[in-house]
Amino acid sequence: xxxxxxxxxxxxxxxxxxxxxxxxxxxxxxxxxxxxxxxxxxxxxxxxxxxxxxxxxxxxxxxxxxxxxxxxxxxxxxxxxxxxxxxxxxxxxxxxxxxxxxxxxxxxxxxxxxxxxxxxxxxxxxxxxxxxxxxxxxxxxxxxxxxxxxxxxxxxxxxxxxxxx
Amino acid sequence: xxxxxxxxxxxxxxxxxxxxxxxxxxxxxxxxxxxxxxxxxxxxxxxxxxxxxxxxxxxxxxxxxxxxxxxxxxxxxxxxxxxxxxxxxxxxxxxxxxxxxxxxxxxxxxxxxxxxxxxxxxxxxxxxxxxxxxxxxxxxxxxxxxxxxxxxxxxxxxxxxxxxxxxxxxxxxxxxxxxxxxxxxxxxxxxxxxxxxxxxxxxxxxxxxxxxxxxxxxxxxxxxxxxxxxxxxxxxxxxxxxxxxxxxxxxxxxxxxxxxxxxxxxxxxxxxxxxxxxxxxxxxxxxxxxxxxxxxxxxxxxxxxxxxxxxxxxxxxxxxxxxxxxxxxxxxxxxxxxxxxxxxx
Numbered sequence: 001x002x003x004x005x006x007x008x009x010x011x012x013x014x015x016x017x018x019x020x021x022x023x024x025x026x027x028x029x030x031x032x033x034x035x036x037x038x039x040x041x042x043x044x045x046x047x048x049x050x051x052x053x054x055x056x057x058x059x060x061x062x063x064x065x066x067x068x069x070x071x072x073x074x075x076x077x078x079x080x081x082x083x084x085x086x087x088x089x090x091x092x093x094x095x096x097x098x099x100x101x102x103x104x105x106x107x108x109x110x111x112x113x114x115x116x117x118x119x120x121x122x123x124x125x126x127x128x129x130x131x132x133x134x135x136x137x138x139x140x141x142x143x144x145x146x147x148x149x150x151x152x153x154x155x156x157x158x159x160x161x162x163x164x165x
Numbered sequence: 166x167x168x169x170x171x172x173x174x175x176x177x178x179x180x181x182x183x184x185x186x187x188x189x190x191x192x193x194x195x196x197x198x199x200x201x202x203x204x205x206x207x208x209x210x211x212x213x214x215x216x217x218x219x220x221x222x223x224x225x226x227x228x229x230x231x232x233x234x235x236x237x238x239x240x241x242x243x244x245x246x247x248x249x250x251x252x253x254x255x256x257x258x259x260x261x262x263x264x265x266x267x268x269x270x271x272x273x274x275x276x277x278x279x280x281x282x283x284x285x286x287x288x289x290x291x292x293x294x295x296x297x298x299x300x301x302x303x304x305x306x307x308x309x310x311x312x313x314x315x316x317x318x319x320x321x322x323x324x325x326x327x328x329x330x331x332x333x334x335x336x337x338x339x340x341x342x343x344x345x346x347x348x349x350x351x352x353x354x355x356x357x358x359x360x361x362x363x364x365x366x367x368x369x370x371x372x373x374x375x376x377x378x379x380x381x382x383x384x385x386x387x388x389x390x391x392x393x394x395x396x397x398x399x400x401x402x403x404x405x406x407x408x409x410x411x412x413x414x415x416x417x418x419x420x421x422x423x424x425x426x427x428x429x430x431x432x433x434x435x436x437x438x439x440x441x442x443x444x445x446x447x448x449x450x451x452x453x454x455x456x457x458x459x460x461x462x463x464x465x466x467x468x469x470x471x472x473x474x475x476x477x478x479x480x481x482x483x484x485x486x487x488x489x490x491x492x493x494x495x496x497x498x499x500x501x502x503x504x505x506x507x508x509x510x
Contacts, residue, residue, distance in 0.1 A: 027243070027305065034298070054287035062294025063324065066301070070320055073305050073313060126283055127344060 002046055009046070013039035026072050030065060037061045051127045178279050182259045189458075190413040191221045197413075197466050204470045228406035236399050240306040247303025248400065248407035254296040255414035261285040262421050263350045265431045265451040268444050277451060278347055285346035286334060289422065293330075293377060296415070297323045300379075303408065304396035315395030318385050318477065323377055325484040330373035332492035333366040336499045337426060350430030355437075360427040365495045367427040369488055374419040376484070378412060381469040385477055420461035421454070428457055 016036040020029045037060045044053035134142050195210070198220065202209025210217035235244055265277035282288050297320045304316020340362050341349050353359060360367045376383040387395030394400075397408045424430060431450030440446050475483070 027240075031243075031302075050282070050284050051287065054284050054291050057291040058287065058294050062291060062297075063327075066294075066297055066320055066324060069298075069301055069305075070317065073301070073317060 006043070006046060009039050009042045013043070027069065030068050030072060033068075034061050034065050037065070048126075051130055174275060175279060178277075179260075182264070182279060183256065186256065186259055186414055186417060189417045189462075190410055191225070193413045193416060193462055194224065194409075195221050196462065197469075200463065200466045201470050204467070225406070228403050231402040233404075234399075234401040236308060238308045239399065240308070243302050243306035244399075245404070247299050247306060248404045248411070249299070250302060251296070251299025251411040252407045252414075254292055254299060255411040255418065257292045258289055258418045258422075261288050261346050262418070262425060263347045263430060264454060266351070266443075266447045268447050270444070276347075277447065281345055281347040284344050286338065286344045286349075289346070290327075290331060290334065294323075294327055296377070299408075299411065300396050303400070307396075307399035309399050311392045311394070312396050312398045315387060315392050315398070318392075319379060319396060322379075322383065322385060322480060322484075325481060326373045326376035326383075326488070329369055329484060329488035329492050330377065332489065332496060333369040333373065334426075336366045336492070336495045337363055337370075339496070339499050339503065346425060350425050350432070353429040353432050355432070356434050358427065358429045358432075363427065363495070363499070365491065365498075369492050369495065370426065371423055372483075372488065374423060375465070375468065376480075378415040378419050378465075380412070380416065380465055382472040382475050383480065384469075384474060385480060416462060416465050417458065420458040420465065423461055424454060424457035430454060 013036055016032045016039060019032040020036065023029050023032060037056065041053040041056045041061075044050075044056060195217070199209045199217075201207075210220040213219040213223045235241055260279045261282050263276075263278040263281075267274050267276040269275070300319040301316045304312045304314075304319070307313075337349075337359060338344060341352055341359070343349060343352075349359070379385075379387070387397065392398070397405055400408060431447075431454040433449070433453040436446065436449060436453075440449060
């Protein structure tokens with residue numbers, strides 16, 4: 001049952017991701033990206049990571065993509081205003097992203113032989129375990145990441161200010 | 166319970182919650198007109214049935230019979246998708262709300278909650294954050310300046326107030342120590358209502374709930390003095406009805422969430438002294454929850470017909486410069502109090 005669900009969700013994720021790239025209208029692209037995020041959140045639920053799935057939806061679909069949509073609607077991007085790239089630029093972009101794909105696939109090759117250090121338990125992605133891990137084993141990286149986000153926020157506010165007193 | 170029995174029971178519960186949600190939303194429109202009439206010293210609708218009790222039916226028939234208009238320059242798929250998403254996200258939230266404790270019949274426990282998610286609050290928050298898509302897509306796809314402005318106002322308002330709402334919820338999670346709605350409701354037995362433990366968080370949450378449901382004084386997205394009809398200017402017939410109806414469903418769900426988070430949910434103080442049968446208590450709990458919900462729906466309407474609308478800069482200042490610092494302060498105070506009275510251990 002879960003295998004079929006996995007294949008179904010993977011099919012949806014890949015199809016929507018392709019539609020993001022292929023659709024002409026930027027608004028449609030953003031909406032397809034939201035659907036892709038939903039398919040990926042479904043994968044998290046299949047892996048028993050409910051917290052991650054919920055946060056993924058809240059942060060990406062609920063906040064970041066709304067801002068994307070917001071900007072695109074304000075700028076009113078259309079097919080006509082989109083600048084046309086030359087052929088060699090398209091070709092080099094295809095080569096660059098193709099080689100990135102090869103590297104990603106290569107790095108994942110043999111991943112199925114790695115044995116997990118913790119035996120699988122069905123409560124592994126629940127919030128209690130996640131909190132214990134984040135605040136005991138990975139406290140320093142967690143706090144450093146929060147400072148990084150704070151720095152980015154302060155930087156954005158400074159850039160947005162008209163004049164610095 | 167066997168799997169089949171469980172599925173049948175959950176199916177019945179889902180249908181019941183869905184039907185009750187629609188019924189309450191339908192009669193909220195009637196209640197709104199009557200309360201508006203009462204506050205403005207009028208009579209209100211009184212023609213359809215005794216006291217105008219059939220007015221919602223008449224409205225529904227009117228909405229269905231109206232001519233369907235889709236602007237020729239609009240994006241047709243998205244134009245239809247907008248109200249559908251608004252309706253869908255409005256109906257999704259009822260899943261995690263505990264409508265009562267649980268009934269025990271012949272030794273089998275029937276919980277009066279569709280599903281007790283481990284991350285119930287986050288689920289709720291995720292669905293609320295998706296609610297903005299319906300309005301944005303509807304506003305943009307109408308291809309009308311007023312609609313677009315209404316949609317953009319709605320989205321910026323909802324994003325701004327979601328932050329303060331999330332921070333108010335964090336303080337609540339700190340004191341309750343759980344993300345499950347069922348446990349939060351069960352913890353508020355007797356007078357242990359979270360409103361007394363988290364008064365500031367409760368106030369912030371209620372203000373943000375007003376902003377998230379686009380109710381007055383935060384109904385800038387459909388401000389008719391500036392924007393004709395806001396994001397639903399181009400909509401007619403039942404698609405307009407869906408947008409308006411989604412607002413009433415959101416109001417009902419917000420009232421249920423406010424009651425569950427801060428005002429004891431299905432708990433009623435002192436009732437345990439008079440009633441001892443757990444099944445009767447559970448059913449009374451549902452009644453109490455709906456009484457609290459009715460009060461908050463009335464409160465929503467009372468505020469709407471009392472306060473004038475904010476100006477847009479006032480709205481943004483309230484959100485970013487008052488509510489967010491206050492909710493961060495609330496988290497800090499909660500942390501200090503919890504640290505010094507030793508409840509962290």
